[in-house]
Amino acid sequence: MLNEKQLSPEVRAERERFYEKIGRDDYAPLWEQLHNLVTKVPTSDCRTAHWEYAKARAYLDEAGELITAKEAERRVLILENPGMRGKAAITPALYAGLQMILPGEVAPAHRHTQSALRLILEGDGAFTTVDGEQSLMKRGDFIITPSWTWHDHGNHTGQPMVWLDGLDVPMVAMLDASFAESGTTEAQAFLRPSGDSSLRYGNNMAPIDWQPPANKASPLFSYSYANAGASLAAMAASGKPDACHGHKLRYLNPLTGGSAMPTIGAYIQQLPAGFASAPYRCSAGTIFAVIEGGVTVTTQDKTFNAGPNDVFVIPSWVAHEFRVKENTVLFSFSDRPVQEALGLWREQRDAR
Numbered sequence: 001m002l003n004e005k006q007l008s009p010e011v012r013a014e015r016e017r018f019y020e021k022i023g024r025d026d027y028a029p030l031w032e033q034l035h036n037l038v039t040k041v042p043t044s045d046c047r048t049a050h051w052e053y054a055k056a057r058a059y060l061d062e063a064g065e066l067i068t069a070k071e072a073e074r075r076v077l078i079l080e081n082p083g084m085r086g087k088a089a090i091t092p093a094l095y096a097g098l099q100m101i102l103p104g105e106v107a108p109a110h111r112h113t114q115s116a117l118r119l120i121l122e123g124d125g126a127f128t129t130v131d132g133e134q135s136l137m138k139r140g141d142f143i144i145t146p147s148w149t150w151h152d153h154g155n156h157t158g159q160p161m162v163w164l165d166g167l168d169v170p171m172v173a174m175l176d177a178s179f180a181e182s183g184t185t186e187a188q189a190f191l192r193p194s195g196d197s198s199l200r201y202g203n204n205m206a207p208i209d210w211q212p213p214a215n216k217a218s219p220l221f222s223y224s225y226a227n228a229g230a231s232l233a234a235m236a237a238s239g240k241p242d243a244c245h246g247h248k249l250r251y252l253n254p255l256t257g258g259s260a261m262p263t264i265g266a267y268i269q270q271l272p273a274g275f276a277s278a279p280y281r282c283s284a285g286t287i288f289a290v291i292e293g294g295v296t297v298t299t300q301d302k303t304f305n306a307g308p309n310d311v312f313v314i315p316s317w318v319a320h321e322f323r324v325k326e327n328t329v330l331f332s333f334s335d336r337p338v339q340e341a342l343g344l345w346r347e348q349r350d351a352r
């Protein structure tokens with residue numbers, strides 16, 4: 001905004017008349033909003049926020065009584081950023097939700113251009129089928145449903161299954177590139193045996209002449225917590241934690257070294273007992289879920305404690321510190337790969 005105080009009433013009125021006139025023809029004066037568009041630092045409405053699992057779980061139980069997974073298509077409670085209500089967004093670019101499938105339920109097959117990830121929070125042995133390959137899910141597993149892959153979920157176990165969904169819904173909406181289709185059958189036919197993709201692509205080998213698919217996603221779609229936990233334990237056993245991140249790994253596409261999906265990066269980190277991180281910020285708003293232990297999160301205007309299965313979000317460029325008493329494992333996801341691909345990603349370590 002220009003400094004209105006310096007303007008005489010006549011000049012201001014003349015300008016307002018001009019703005020009105022050109023407005024009727026779909027023009028607007030840049031100079032009235034330049035500094036709101038091109039800000040010195042990120043300034044979205046996205047706020048730091050925390051969702052406690054106990055409350056979420058009670059709401060999911062209630063939702064389970066109100067509607068079946070089949071009728072809902074996906075029975076999900078969206079985690080809406082309190083600064084951006086009504087937008088189905090947890091950050092300006094990303095969506096998050098908590099999905100529950102009760103014993104015997106199915107979430108029917110569909111596909112869409114939005115990419116999805118799942119971090120399994122509760123249950124053991126429900127399945128998701130992605131492009132004809134079924135995978136059983138366990139707590140802590142990270143599973144991807146890349147753009148335009150058919151997927152359906154179901155639960156043949158005796159317990160509810162709950163997971164965190166992360167999708168690039170707002171990003172795809174911004175680009176106006178949403179396409180979706182419903183399957184003709186509730187559950188997909190199996191095209192390959194369970195475990196096939198991990199045998200083909202997860203043993204540091206790949207079928208010769210492999211070509212990246214159009215959706216640019218990893219052909220490996222299930223990343224077990226058993227494996228991630230073993231990698232973290234090895235790092236923690238024989239190396240010093242990074243001052244900002246502790247011991248942190250990124251989930252990758254083994255064929256390219258890039259992120260598992262092009263629009264969403266996913267990470268897992270271990271903060272050893274007693275660890276206090278150096279303040280850190282980056283330009284990728286990040287959603288965290290606590291897998292083990294608990295963390296005290298401090299930003300300039302908030303402190304909260306997050307325990308197992310709690311979800312919290314740190315917006316772009318908000319400096320934050322983590323403190324843990326016991327050994328803690330955090331999963332996280334963000335739009336960092338998009339920002340990196342476009343040359344936009346920034347970070348500040350020791351951000352005091």
Ligand code: GTQ
Pocket residue numbers: 074076096097099112116151165167
């Ligand atoms: O599981 O396919 O949270 O299509 C939102 C949209 C989950 C899913 C969500 C979806 C899904």
